[in-house]
Amino acid sequence: MNVLHLDSSPLGGASVTREVTAALAAAYRAAGATVVYRDLAAQPVAHLGGELLQALRPAPGAAKPEGEAVARELALTETLLAEFLAADVVVVGAPMYNFSVPTQLKAWIDRIAQAGRTFRYTPEGPQGLAGGRKVVIVSSRGGRYAGTAFEQAMDHQEAYLRAVFGFLGITDVDVVRTEGVAMGAEARAAALAQAQREIETLTAGEEAAV
Numbered sequence: 001m002n003v004l005h006l007d008s009s010p011l012g013g014a015s016v017t018r019e020v021t022a023a024l025a026a027a028y029r030a031a032g033a034t035v036v037y038r039d040l041a042a043q044p045v046a047h048l049g050g051e052l053l054q055a056l057r058p059a060p061g062a063a064k065p066e067g068e069a070v071a072r073e074l075a076l077t078e079t080l081l082a083e084f085l086a087a088d089v090v091v092v093g094a095p096m097y098n099f100s101v102p103t104q105l106k107a108w109i110d111r112i113a114q115a116g117r118t119f120r121y122t123p124e125g126p127q128g129l130a131g132g133r134k135v136v137i138v139s140s141r142g143g144r145y146a147g148t149a150f151e152q153a154m155d156h157q158e159a160y161l162r163a164v165f166g167f168l169g170i171t172d173v174d175v176v177r178t179e180g181v182a183m184g185a186e187a188r189a190a191a192l193a194q195a196q197r198e199i200e201t202l203t204a205g206e207e208a209a210v
C-alpha cells in the first residue's frame with residue numbers, strides 16, 4: 001500500500017495537524033505501507049500564474065510559453081500528479097485558516113486538479129478520474145464546528161476538501177478531526193487524544209490490506 005503524506009501547516013513543531021498526520025503516517029508505516037512525504041509549507045508550490053496556466057491549458061491559437069521557469073513548474077506539476085495518482089491513501093494535513101484551507105494546500109490542489117488527468121467533462125457532466133483511492137483529511141480548528149449551528153455557514157475547509165476530492169472521483173474520504181484547540185490546554189489535549197483513538201480505528205486491520 002502506498003501512502004502520500006501531505007503537511008500544509010507553516011507552524012512546524014507547534015502544529016496540531018503535523019502531530020496528527022505524523023502519528024497516522026507512522027501507523028500506516030507500522031502496518032507495512034510505503035509512505036511518501038511532501039511538506040507543502042517547507043517546499044511551497046507556487047500559485048498558478050498566467051504563464052503556467054497558459055502552458056497547462058493553452059488557449060486556441062496562442063503560443064505555448066517556453067523557458068526554464070515554466071518547464072520547471074510543468075515538471076513539478078507532473079511530479080505532484082504522479083505522487084497523488086500513485087497513492088492508495090492520501091493523508092492531507094489541513095488546518096482551518098479563515099474558515100478555509102491554508103494557501104499552501106490550495107496551491108497543491110490547483111496543480112493536481114487537472115482536466116484530462118484527474119477529471120474530465122463529458123456530455124453528461126463532470127467525471128472524476130482519480131477514484132479508487134482513499135483520502136484522510138487531518139483537520140484542525142481553533143473553534144468547534146462539527147454538529148453546531150456554525151458548521152453549514154462557516155466550514156469551507158472540510159466541506160471544500162470533500163467537494164474537491166469528490167469531484168476528482170474519490171468517494172472514500174475520512175476525517176480525523178481536532179477541534180477546539182484554541183479553547184484551552186484541556187480542550188486541546190482532549191482533541192488530540194480523540195484523534196489518536198480515531199487513528200487506531202482507522203488503521204486497525206490495515207496490516208491485512210498491505
Ligand SMILES: Cc1cc2nc3c(=O)[nH]c(=O)nc-3n(C[C@H](O)[C@H](O)[C@H](O)COP(=O)(O)O)c2cc1C
Nearest residue numbers: 009011015016017095096097098099140141142143
Ligand atoms: C491564520 C490563521 C487562521 C485561522 N483561522 C481559523 C478559523 O477560521 N477558524 C478556527 O476555528 N480556527 C482558526 N485558526 C486556528 C487553527 O485552525 C488551529 O490553530 C489549527 O490547529 C491550525 O492547524 P495547525 O496547528 O496544524 O497549524 C486559524 C489559525 C491561523 C494561524
